[in-house]
Amino acid sequence: xxxxxxxxxxxxxxxxxxxxxxxxxxxxxxxxxxxxxxxxxxxxxxxxxxxxxxxxxxxxxxxxxxxxxxxxxxxxxxxxxxxxxxxxxxxxxxxxxxxxxxxxxxxxxxxxxxxxxxxxxxxxxxxxxxxxxxxxxxxxxxxxxxxxxxxxxxxxxxxxxxxxxxxxxxxxxxxxxxxxxxxxxxxxxxxxxxxxxxxxxxxxxxxxxxxxxxxxxxxx
Amino acid sequence: xxxxxxxxxxxxxxxxxxxxxxxxxxxxxxxxxxxxxxxxxxxxxxxxxxxxxxxxxxxxxxxxxxxxxxxxxxxxxxxxxxxxxxxxxxxxxxxxxxxxxxxxxxxxxxxxxxxxxxxxxxxxxxxxxxxxxxxxxxxxxxxxxxxxxxxxxxxxxxxxxxxxxxxxxxxxxxxxxxxxxxxxxxxxxxxxxxxxxxxxxxxxxxxxxxxxxxxxxxxx
DNA sequence: ATTACTAGTAGACGAGTAA
DNA sequence: TTTACTCGTCTACTAGTAA
Numbered sequence: 001x002x003x004x005x006x007x008x009x010x011x012x013x014x015x016x017x018x019x020x021x022x023x024x025x026x027x028x029x030x031x032x033x034x035x036x037x038x039x040x041x042x043x044x045x046x047x048x049x050x051x052x053x054x055x056x057x058x059x060x061x062x063x064x065x066x067x068x069x070x071x072x073x074x075x076x077x078x079x080x081x082x083x084x085x086x087x088x089x090x091x092x093x094x095x096x097x098x099x100x101x102x103x104x105x106x107x108x109x110x111x112x113x114x115x116x117x118x119x120x121x122x123x124x125x126x127x128x129x130x131x132x133x134x135x136x137x138x139x140x141x142x143x144x145x146x147x148x149x150x151x152x153x154x155x156x157x158x159x160x161x162x163x164x165x166x167x168x169x170x171x172x173x174x175x176x177x178x179x180x181x182x183x184x185x186x187x188x189x190x191x192x193x194x195x196x197x198x199x200x201x202x203x204x205x206x207x208x209x210x211x212x213x214x215x216x217x218x219x220x
Numbered sequence: 221x222x223x224x225x226x227x228x229x230x231x232x233x234x235x236x237x238x239x240x241x242x243x244x245x246x247x248x249x250x251x252x253x254x255x256x257x258x259x260x261x262x263x264x265x266x267x268x269x270x271x272x273x274x275x276x277x278x279x280x281x282x283x284x285x286x287x288x289x290x291x292x293x294x295x296x297x298x299x300x301x302x303x304x305x306x307x308x309x310x311x312x313x314x315x316x317x318x319x320x321x322x323x324x325x326x327x328x329x330x331x332x333x334x335x336x337x338x339x340x341x342x343x344x345x346x347x348x349x350x351x352x353x354x355x356x357x358x359x360x361x362x363x364x365x366x367x368x369x370x371x372x373x374x375x376x377x378x379x380x381x382x383x384x385x386x387x388x389x390x391x392x393x394x395x396x397x398x399x400x401x402x403x404x405x406x407x408x409x410x411x412x413x414x415x416x417x418x419x420x421x422x423x424x425x426x427x428x429x430x431x432x433x434x435x436x437x438x439x440x
Numbered sequence: 441a442t443t444a445c446t447a448g449t450a451g452a453c454g455a456g457t458a459a
Numbered sequence: 460t461t462t463a464c465t466c467g468t469c470t471a472c473t474a475g476t477a478a
Contacts, residue, residue, distance in 0.1 A: 002222040003452095012303045024461065035454050040462065059461055077300040083232045084297050090310060090361065141310060223471095244442065255473055260443065279442055 007042045008051055008069055017070050020062040081147035091141045091217040095132035096210050104129025104194060112156045120151040121170060121179050123198035130201040132193045132213055139191055148219055171217045227262040228271055228289055237290050240282040301367035311361045313435040315352035317427050324349025324414060332376045340371040341390060341399050343418035350421040352433055354411045368439055391437045
């Protein structure tokens with residue numbers, strides 16, 4: 001419900017995403033321009049939806065936004081970002097080369113995937129991916145990218161197996177055009193980035209494990 | 221009203237900020253998970269609030285978000301940005317040195333202003349500002365900065381005159397800590413940036429008019 | 441197909457009250 | 460002071476209908 005989301009946003013503005021914040025229904029009502037009763041009902045509603053956790057004490061209550069609540073807010077933020085934010089995003093992700101599980105090589109060899117990458121990225125993907133572990137300071141930048149418009153890569157069925165969907169974001173390493181690929185809807189480690197490119201990046205850039213790489217995303 | 225804002229956002233997502241978009245109440249209702257009747261009433265409500273302009277035709281209507289509507293959405297976007305956006309904003313503004321009106325030098329010599337800059341930026345401002353005209357490609361980045369939390373610089377009265385308020389955003393040129401200063405509430409040219417610093421930037425960096433300067437804003 | 445009205449209903453609101 | 464209940468009102472919804 002829209003009103004609940006507004007309320008959740010106000011709590012987040014008070015710092016509710018970083019830890020419990022203390023306030024009364026009256027205070028919240030003032031921020032929302034409603035009565036304390038309505039503010040109180042909103043908090044109960046948010047708790048029922050598991051968007052916040054509450055601990056009612058004397059003179060007010062401690063409220064913290066849950067992970068589910070934060071996800072909800074980030075979804076909303078991403079929508080606004082699609083309206084305004086796409087101009088002027090500029091990101092440098094720093095990380096070091098790690099050895100992946102070799103799945104990338106397999107998936108990139110499958111025609112249905114190859115064709116989709118070819119069509120949307122403008123190049124045929126090299127059969128293999130480069131895996132990076134991001135520098136911790138790059139993780140916020142990585143999160144920010146989720147608000148951009150990713151290219152959807154659709155799954156398919158073949159030989160009695162289903163191959164999952166994924167999403168892809170165009171980027172660069174120096175002058176080489178690449179794409180960040182994130183598989184499926186499963187939770188993916190936030191510090192890992194998997195890259196497709198028209199060439200074998202390890203060979204082209206003479207990379208070995210632990211070498212530092214900078215990935216550039218410009219979106220303007 | 222929260223519901224109206226949600227509706228406005230959906231219209232913006234369809235491209236309503238860039239020009240009129242054509243759709244029916246049913247389509248809109250589907251996006252909002254409401255009946256066509258409610259969607260229709262929402263549109264009437266938005267029109268009454270002058271947040272959109274409408275032109276009803278056969279089989280649907282053309283809707284465009286007005287400037288007032290876009291301002292409303294940007295306000296909301298800025299609030300979400302204050303929750304999430306402050307992590308991982310990284311901006312490089314490129315521009316060339318121009319000669320200002322010399323007002324900066326005067327204002328920076330006034331004690332009430334000087335003290336506020338000193339307190340919030342951590343340095344005493346050099347009496348004088350450096351004016352840059354931004355490269356057009358930097359203007360989107362400049363706009364993005366408006367969603368961050370600026371330091372408010374308060375106005376004051378002295379000698380029968382009022383001195384206006386301003387806002388300031390910490391930044392860097394290389395290793396020199398600076399601040400972007402934007403005066404008052406008046407509309408300021410979007411391609412001009414005025415900088416305060418602890419030193420005279422022209423002298424310190426041997427700058428003359430038309431020299432290229434890169435201003436860095438990191439906010440994490 | 442639309443938009444926009446009317447009618448009936450369901451749900452949300454604020455006031456009052458108890459703990 | 461708080462929170463959270465009940466109660467009466469009123470707004471906002473969906474369904475149906477006309478243009």
